[in-house]
Amino acid sequence: MPVLDFKEITQANLANGLQDTFEMFARDFFIMLGFQIKEGPDRGQDGGRDLIITEKREGIIGNTEIDWLVSCKHNAHSGRAVLNNDEIDIKGRVEALGAKGFIGLYSTIISSPLGRTLDGLKRYFDVKVFDRELIEKILLENPKGKILAKRYFPVSFSKWEEDHPRPANIFFEYEPLLCKNCGKDLLPQGDGIVVFKEDPETETYVAFLWCCKGECDRILKNKYRSMGYVDAGWEDISDILIPGKYLAWNMAILNRLHEDIDKYNEEAFSSIKRFILRASQMVLRNQNEEQIRRLMSLASLPDYI
Ligand SMILES: [Zn+2]
Structure with a gap:
């Protein structure tokens, strides 16, 4: 079921x-x-030249720049697939511009004959197709894409957002991880710790909190101790922000739940989920660019013919 309405x-x-x-x-x-x-977009320029974009590729002996000709076809209003007739002399256009590849950006799907034509062109240069479905997938799967979706598809995107409020909201804006005692944001530096507070009588976690090391930790320890709760484990936040450790830590939590080793009350459980989501902003941040580029490979043609 399509989410984004390209007719917007x-x-x-x-x-x-x-x-x-x-x-x-x-x-x-x-x-x-x-x-x-x-180059572009140029208004009124016909003959198929819509955009020329440059990809920077980092290589062992230096960086290279590759130009792609991007042809945009917005047929969403008629709902018609993009046909061979819509893309006249792709090879000639790419070569005339000195581009090294062709990208079709289509708000519908491509027809099978055009798919075969593009496939045949792959012996001369790289060819990628971003059709309606793939564009939507890329937009909805990463934070920057969601910002674009919100701008260009305000109606259908907000409808989707209503159905998916939490993940969308988490990633729309940066969500800080404020020390439970002093309110300092612990995420950027990863300084600080997370602590499990346990009710020793019921062996249930009653709180999962994050705070600065030292003074803030001591103050909170005393506060919880006065309520009869004890520390039942802690971790450096900077350690959890290492991608491998982040996964291992999450797996350990799942395993301990599955094996009935850990019990959480409602507050502690929603707190640990909140931490996992907020921490992910740092863990995933550096991977986003690469992840987005990997999505590019999905645009290769054979999947679409
Ligand atoms: Zn603090």
């Missing part, structure tokens, strides 16, 4: 000043994926 992006051939919206979307989409925009 104005039809290309209407002379109302919004005619370039799909090309503007294309520009923002490829900037998000890490490309640089070399």
Whole structure:
């Protein structure tokens, strides 16, 4: 079931000043994926030249720059697949511009004959197709994509957001991890600790909290001790923010729950979930660019023919 309604992006051939919206979307989409925009979008320029974008590839002996010709076809309003006739002389256009690859960015799907044509062109240069489904997948799967989706698909995206409030909200804006005692944000440096507080009588975690080391930890320890609760384990936040450790730590929590070793009350359990989500902002942050680039490989043609 499609989530984003591409009809929210104005039809290309209407002379109302919004005619370039799909090309503007294309520009923002490829900037998000890490490309640089070399040319375009140019209003009224026909002959298939919509955008030229540059991909920087880091190599062992230096960086290379590869230009892609991006052809945008916004057929969402008619619902029609992109046909061979819509893409005239792709090879000639790519070569005339000195580009090294062709990208079709389509708000519908491609027809089988065009798919075969593009497949045949792969012996000359790289060919990628981002159709409706793949664009949607990329937009909804990463935080930067969601910001774009919100801008270009305000109606259908907010409807989707209502159905998926938590993950969307978590990632729309940075969510800090404030020390339970002094309110300092512990995430950027990863300084501070997480502590399990346990009720020794019921052997249930009554709190899972995060705080600065030293003074704040001591103050909280005394506060909980006065209520009859004890420390039942702690970890350095900086350790948990290491991707491998983050996964291992999460797995250990799941295993201990599964084996009935750990019991949480409601507050402690929602607290640990909150921590896992907020910590993920740091754990996943450096991987986002690479992850987005990996999504590029999904755009190779054979899956679509
Ligand atoms: Zn503190």
